Amino acid sequence: xxxLVIGILGILVLIGMLAIGVHIGIAxxxxxxxxxxxxxxxxxxxxxxxxxxxYKIANYALIVIPLxxxxxxxxxxxxxxxxxxxxxxxxxxxxxSGLGMATILGCAGFGAISGxxxxxxxxxxxxxxPEMRRHGYDKRIAYGVCASAGSIGMLIPPSVLAVMYxxxxxxxxxxxxxxxxxxxVLLTVxxxxxxxxxxxxxxxxxxxxxxxxxxxxERFATIPSFWPVIVTAGIIxxxxxxxxxxPTEAAAVATFVIFVLLVISQGRSSFxxxxxxxxxxxxxxxxxxxxLAGACIFSRFLVLTGLSDKLVEIILSCxxxxxxxxxxxxVFYLIMGVVIDSISMLAISIPFIxxxxxxxxxxxxxxxxxxxxxxxxxxxxxPLGLAVYTVKSVAxxxxxxxxxxxxxxxxxxxxxxxLALVIVFxxxxxxxxxxxxx
Numbered sequence: 261x262x263x264l265v266i267g268i269l270g271i272l273v274l275i276g277m278l279a280i281g282v283h284i285g286i287a288x289x290x291x292x293x294x295x296x297x298x299x300x301x302x303x304x305x306x307x308x309x310x311x312x313x314x315y316k317i318a319n320y321a322l323i324v325i326p327l328x329x330x331x332x333x334x335x336x337x338x339x340x341x342x343x344x345x346x347x348x349x350x351x352x353x354x355x356x357s358g359l360g361m362a363t364i365l366g367c368a369g370f371g372a373i374s375g376x377x378x379x380x381x382x383x384x385x386x387x388x389x390p391e392m393r394r395h396g397y398d399k400r401i402a403y404g405v406c407a408s409a410g411s412i413g414m415l416i417p418p419s420v421l422a423v424m425y426x427x428x429x430x431x432x433x434x435x436x437x438x439x440x441x442x443x444x445v446l447l448t449v450x451x452x453x454x455x456x457x458x459x460x461x462x463x464x465x466x467x468x469x470x471x472x473x474x475x476x477x478e479r480f481a482t483i484p485s486f487w488p489v490i491v492t493a494g495i496i497x498x499x500x501x502x503x504x505x506x507p508t509e510a511a512a513v514a515t516f517v518i519f520v521l522l523v524i525s526q527g528r529s530s531f532x533x534x535x536x537x538x539x540x541x542x543x544x545x546x547x548x549x550x551x552l553a554g555a556c557i558f559s560r561f562l563v564l565t566g567l568s569d570k571l572v573e574i575i576l577s578c579x580x581x582x583x584x585x586x587x588x589x590x591v592f593y594l595i596m597g598v599v600i601d602s603i604s605m606l607a608i609s610i611p612f613i614x615x616x617x618x619x620x621x622x623x624x625x626x627x628x629x630x631x632x633x634x635x636x637x638x639x640x641x642x643p644l645g646l647a648v649y650t651v652k653s654v655a656x657x658x659x660x661x662x663x664x665x666x667x668x669x670x671x672x673x674x675x676x677x678x679l680a681l682v683i684v685f686x687x688x689x690x691x692x693x694x695x696x697x698x
Contacts, residue, residue: 267295286554289550289557321433321508331511332376336382363406365452369489380409403659403664414632418514435693439625440632576616589630601639
């Protein structure tokens with residue numbers, strides 16, 4: 261049988277396995293291994309699969325993933341998210357949409373600790389949404405903004421998705437983390453503008469006229485509460501920019517700092533919380549590593565069939581501009597995001613897309629940010645909407661799934677506008693990398 265035909269059949273088998281609910285990592289690994297058996301035989305397939313997985317998983321850089329996950333869980337357990345939100349509310353509470361802005365800025369700040377959009381969304385759904393409702397916010401907006409603004413957590417370093425992209429594509433994890441700062445700040449600004457516009461144009465959704473005016477003395481008194489975020493961000497950003505740490509070392513030091521803060525704030529109960537965080541970290545990291553292993557086997561299968569090279573040849577023969585090509589690939593991610601989560605999207609797509617990016621001469625770190633922003637649109641779009649389902653699991657009893665989806669759709673345009681700006685203006689992703697390289 262022709263190798264290209266085997267490659268196409270492999271993709272169809274993968275789609276079929278995903279359609280019946282097989283875990284993405286198992287589906288990728290099983291499809292890739294069976295494909296290798298057809299191409300090179302059983303013995304060679306076993307050798308290729310085992311060696312490929314070993315050299316992919318036995319990677320020093322992968323330590324970053326459990327460290328970033330643990331950092332976020334410890335930060336949430338230690339109450340850092342509530343401290344950040346309460347302090348920001350004092351600064352912005354007087355404004356009509358002030359608590360909404362505090363939530364968005366809190367998501368950005370907590371993103372410097374968490375590294376996960378889902379964790380960020382869940383934490384602020386518990387911390388800030390009930391408070392917003394108490395001050396007159398419609399429940400759709402209160403929970404919708406938490407689900408949507410959680411996407412910032414996957415861009416502001418540390419970012420688990422950036423680490424995943426780096427491992428799968430071979431790009432520098434440190435540069436990917438730095439590249440995420442520009443798009444992360446952009447989305448933060450756009451979300452704040454949107455919540456202000458909703459307060460003015462849709463007053464029935466935000467009935468609050470603002471909280472009590474805080475004196476400048478009270479505002480400045482909150483500054484020490486930001487120091488855990490400042491210290492953590494300083495370790496990660498400063499360490500990477502200054503060449504003091506590589507990403508793995510920065511993650512280890514920052515995680516230790518968060519743990520110390522947890523011990524200081526929680527006392528003896530901190531160790532029980534730390535054990536719970538370690539267990540959840542192991543569960544989450546194992547799931548990610550299974551996906552990485554499966555993607556590695558599937559990628560080797562695609563290379564041997566020549567399907568990736570053929571796809572590159574077909575796409576480049578269309579002779580479209582790089583801007584059009586990037587836009588088409590972004591739409592591809594938007595479509596996938598309707599039914600597949602972010603990590604799975606990257607695991608499936610990068611073996612196909614990375615060769616196209618390289619052959620077309622598209623700046624890889626710029627496209628990486630386009631891809632990551634595009635995957636974040638899917639976390640609030642039905643029917644999957646992983647962030648929406650996560651927020652529903654911690655929401656108040658009278659909040660329905662439809663309420664959260666409805667509220668999130670007010671911010672869908674913000675994510676799409678942000679994606680368009682990241683596509684059109686590559687310097688948003690590259691400017692800090694260029695400064696860092698100099």
